Amino acid sequence: MADALRVALAGLGTVGAGVVRVLDANRDLIARRAGRPIEVVAVSARDRHKDRGIDLNRFDWVDDTGALAHADADVVVELIGGSDGPALALARATLAAGKGFVTANKAMLAHHGYELAQAAEAAGAPLKFEAAVAGGIPVIKGLREGAAANAIARVYGVLNGTCNFILSTMEAEGRDFAEVLAEAQALGFAEADPSFDIDGVDAAHKLSILAAIAFGSRPAFDAVEAHGIRGVLAADIAEAAALGYRVRLLGVAEAGASGLFQRVHPHLVPVSHPLAHVTGSTNAVVAEGNFVGRLLFQGAGAGEGPTASAVVADLIDIARREFGPPFAMPAASLETPEPADGGSRRGRAYVRFSVVDKVGVLAEIAAAMRDAGVSIESLIQRGAAVDGSVLVAIVTHEGPERSVAQALERLRGSQSLTGEPLWMHILG
Numbered sequence: 362m363a364d365a366l367r368v369a370l371a372g373l374g375t376v377g378a379g380v381v382r383v384l385d386a387n388r389d390l391i392a393r394r395a396g397r398p399i400e401v402v403a404v405s406a407r408d409r410h411k412d413r414g415i416d417l418n419r420f421d422w423v424d425d426t427g428a429l430a431h432a433d434a435d436v437v438v439e440l441i442g443g444s445d446g447p448a449l450a451l452a453r454a455t456l457a458a459g460k461g462f463v464t465a466n467k468a469m470l471a472h473h474g475y476e477l478a479q480a481a482e483a484a485g486a487p488l489k490f491e492a493a494v495a496g497g498i499p500v501i502k503g504l505r506e507g508a509a510a511n512a513i514a515r516v517y518g519v520l521n522g523t524c525n526f527i528l529s530t531m532e533a534e535g536r537d538f539a540e541v542l543a544e545a546q547a548l549g550f551a552e553a554d555p556s557f558d559i560d561g562v563d564a565a566h567k568l569s570i571l572a573a574i575a576f577g578s579r580p581a582f583d584a585v586e587a588h589g590i591r592g593v594l595a596a597d598i599a600e601a602a603a604l605g606y607r608v609r610l611l612g613v614a615e616a617g618a619s620g621l622f623q624r625v626h627p628h629l630v631p632v633s634h635p636l637a638h639v640t641g642s643t644n645a646v647v648a649e650g651n652f653v654g655r656l657l658f659q660g661a662g663a664g665e666g667p668t669a670s671a672v673v674a675d676l677i678d679i680a681r682r683e684f685g686p687p688f689a690m691p692a693a694s695l696e697t698p699e700p701a702d703g704g705s706r707r708g709r710a711y712v713r714f715s716v717v718d719k720v721g722v723l724a725e726i727a728a729a730m731r732d733a734g735v736s737i738e739s740l741i742q743r744g745a746a747v748d749g750s751v752l753v754a755i756v757t758h759e760g761p762e763r764s765v766a767q768a769l770e771r772l773r774g775s776q777s778l779t780g781e782p783l784w785m786h787i788l789g
């Protein structure tokens with residue numbers, strides 16, 4: 362058998378420790394598949410003495426994570442996290458040294474993916490990141506390789522395991538948001554700063570990477586409009602269910618005549634749609650290709666085993682010397698499309714208001730909708746008060762999103778509203 366692929370590993374948290382466990386448990390099988398053994402030779406993390414349930418004595422311990430770029434290894438695996446700082450410094454130094462780089466760090470790729478792809482190409486070194494989008498699901502490989510013959514019209518899906526775990530647990534058990542978030546953190550799904558999850562930032566990182574591969578664009582986090590799930594109440598989930606929908610945080614990227622549209626936003630998904638049945642930390646990505654049709658990738662989007670599985674799959678590809686341009690085409694071919702204006706998109710919407718319980722409020726809301734040209738399909742008022750407020754939910758007929766935005770703008774500052782309205786798009 363050929364010489365081992367020598368790996369230096371930065372970060373021994375949920376994913377890093379998982380990588381060691383996968384390589385240990387499936388050692389022989391992986392060697393046979395890769396054509397050679399894959400061996401961790403050096404590791405670095407913040408705490409040398411923490412009990413991770415793995416024997417670290419067989420590896421060189423490196424205090425300075427940045428020094429891993431110069432360790433006696435073929436590939437560096439970065440599982441520290443953070444868009445800049447030590448992770449980015451390690452990526453730059455590793456690729457400059459002509460070594461392979463594997464990462465699960467979607468934040469870094471969303472902000473610096475283009476630069477790193479250029480560096481990888483200049484060095485002739487692999488840059489791989491299957492774990493960065495939708496954890497264990499081989500969606501990067503699926504789009505980059507399997508769907509490479511297709512023009513993609515739209516790619517969308519459930520991209521954040523923590524939010525999906527929160528929404529589907531609230532839905533199934535009627536439990537409180539904060540309590541379910543704490544559980545997601547304990548299970549190792551959440552980011553170091555969980556506001557990245559619940560404010561839609563993590564899903565936006567992932568969407569920008571998917572869009573780069575699907576549409577040949579440079580990853581551009583700033584071009585993604587990101588909204589999260591903080592405003593979603595248990596009452597919205599119940600109302601959605603009564604209307605035949607489930608609430609899901611979706612990332613949507615679509616190529617159109619006016620440019621590339623990229624948005625993360627809570628949606629109402631019809632129960633007949635496969636994404637409505639994606640529960641817990643499961644992720645799912647739909648891609649629409651012009652010859653292959655609709656592809657659906659589904660599986661575990663977060664957690665130790667699935668994410669480590671994706672990291673090790675990248676290492677196996679490198680051991681086989683199977684790798685191409687990181688974003689499916691040479692970096693020089695990646696474009697910077699105009700961001701498309703969401704306002705001209707047409708669709709149906711669910712808009713929920715918290716209002717004071719007094720005569721005339723419904724008429725005020727209906728008038729704002731009418732004046733903005735929004736056609737109301739149904740209006741539901743729930744008598745049950747939340748913090749002294751009454752909830753009023755509106756489902757609109759199909760129309761331009763700009764009109765709903767105008768109606769909400771008209772109502773801004775109204776004495777009748779007791780909180781920010783919640784706007785969810787209805788997946789068409």
Ligand SMILES: NC(=O)C1=CN([C@@H]2O[C@H](COP(=O)(O)OP(=O)(O)OC[C@H]3O[C@@H](n4cnc5c(N)ncnc54)[C@H](O)[C@@H]3O)[C@@H](O)[C@H]2O)C=CC1
Pocket residue numbers: 371372373374375376377405406407408426439440441442443447465466467468492493496549550551552553662663664665668
């Ligand atoms: N946990 C998950 O389900 C998934 C995580 N990811 C990504 O994988 C990466 C790692 O995530 P987790 O393992 O969950 O994080 P974690 O917080 O469990 O582990 C981070 C590790 O990096 C080490 N570290 C942090 N800063 C360091 C520094 N400056 N120098 C040296 N070591 C440092 C810590 O000591 C720890 O060992 C992140 O980029 C995350 O976004 C991606 C997909 C899923």
Ligand SMILES: N[C@@H](CC=O)C(=O)O
Pocket residue numbers: 493495496520521522523524550551552558563662663664
């Ligand atoms: N925090 C992320 C982890 C995987 O990418 C998530 O919840 O999806």
Ligand code: NA
Pocket residue numbers: 491492493494495496497498499500501671
């Ligand atoms: Na993946």
